[in-house]
Amino acid sequence: MFKEQELQLDKWFAFRLSVMLDSGLINYKHVHPFCDQMIEKSDKPPYWLIEISIAKFQPDTIRIVNQYAYGEPYVNEPSDLYDMYIACMLLKVETREMSWASFLLAAGSYADGYQQVKEDCSYFYDMLNELEDSEFNLIIEARQQLEIRALFANEMEKIIPLYQMFKRYFRKYLATHKGQG
Secondary structure, three states: OOOHHHOOOOHHHHHHHHHHHHOOOOOHHHHHHHHHHHHHHOOOOOHHHHHHOOOOOHHHHHHHHHHHHOOOOOOOOOOOHHHHHHHHHHHHHHOOOOOHHHHHHHHHHHHHHHOOOOOOHHHHHHHHHHHHHOOOOHHHHHHHHHHHHHHOHHHHHHHHHHHHHHHHHHHHHHHHOOOOO
């Protein structure tokens, strides 16, 4: 079980944060209130956290987090980091931010580009072809979703608690910025 009070702002957290940002699962509206609270609680907050607390441009935020995560002292990235990206996109499907067909296309493209995902690009593209050939049959879509959800269950277990935490901060952001253009 994830306990926010035990959260370590270490490189392992930064790797996961980077994937969540890079996949578009979260953005500055999720991150700024989190950073503000972490900075407020800390006598000596990490500099990278201060930097992302004011960055609104997603590529800047990702760059700052990655500079910390991949900077000295060097640590190996988690072996399931690329699979976590797929899990983040799968969460976007579950929250209706992304269609299933768009997910399959994006997952195939990502797997092709990084080739460190547990399934290669053809796995996702074959599913997309099956879905298109069935004229987007909902039964086939449901079967595919169950299969992929089971395949990425471990990564989902790691991402969902963090996403739920950031979702609370997102709601906090919305409540404090209501009516501001």
